[in-house]
Amino acid sequence: MHEDIRHCSACGHAVEFRIPDGDHLPRHLCPACGHIQYRNPKVIVGVIPEASDGRVLMCRRNIEPRLGLWTFPAGFMEMGETSGQGAAREAMEEAQADVEVDALLMMINVPYVSQVYMIHRGRLRSDHHGPTLESSETRLLREDEIPWDEIAFPTIWHSLRRFFEDRRKGQYQIHALDLAFRAKPPQRPEVAGDDPGTL
């Protein structure tokens, strides 16, 4: 049983953790009202915002986990939005940045935390950006200025690498990546799937 699911969210009764009839995995099931409370993987949406001079907007995290490390704007997708809409929202919330979100760049499976990342490219509509509750500092950085050893998450690191590789080639595409296991920072994770080459 998951520690946050002890009671039925519909009726408040104590739940059981067992395989419902016709299912194949144990679920949080209410013996009083029959409601099943599913747990599902979560989607993280993000954007790599590019300024007109080619620098990208990076944020220093002001919250846990990985407080003090660097990321581009990204966060949990909300109900009723597309990945692009969510990415634009995150850019405003985390960096006060007005971003025109472009095509998807990267789709990453992170099974060890039950997450899927959807990372877009994007362009800053204005030069304005700045700190927020979530970011202690925001900066426009060239590729050689990116603090590669102080990136908050492997997903962010891989997405940035792919972005700059594609930009050098002058040809963007959508990349897919499976991260095979949890890496302790600053180690790099092993990767599986279509992307074994960049580490």
Place this chain on the structure above:
Amino acid sequence: MHEDIRHCSACGHAVEFRIPDGDHLPRHLCPACGHIQYRNPKVIVGVIPEASDGRVLMCRRNIEPRLGLWTFPAGFMEMGETSGQGAAREAMEEAQADVEVDALLMMINVPYVSQVYMIHRGRLRSDHHGPTLESSETRLLREDEIPWDEIAFPTIWHSLRRFFEDRRKGQYQIHALDLAFRAKPPQRPEVAGDDPGTL
């Protein structure tokens, strides 16, 4: 407040629906223990399984919604799996099919139901397939045999179209699509984003 979230899943107390401090959207918040129960978009994973003769495996739905209409294997992503692992699991559960899942083909935002689809290509490891609790019938079909007017969901329809288009070209890539609004079957949805051309 969402109808299935009236009580705190951690302590059972009645929840409030309001914007927590430091947040920007109303959440289901417990005034007794402080637990916040988030609602998040769900990921659907699926695979278009190809037989050695090029036919693809389709299933007639034996469950609601869209009972009696056709789909390839697809369903909710489970905790701890990648999209490819989930797609293989769905092929076995829905069609008794042993599928080697290949690269991602299609990523679809469906904001009106708060879902993200991740559809892979794949190959049947054996010719075996058959009905299950979820599928009243399973069939291997050529492109011209697909019941295009009896497809269960627009996401399935678009994924199949892209699969056959890519196969004709001899070049697969990852496609992204935003479905702009709910279509009543058998109408086709308007599309936004990078894929306005196929309707």
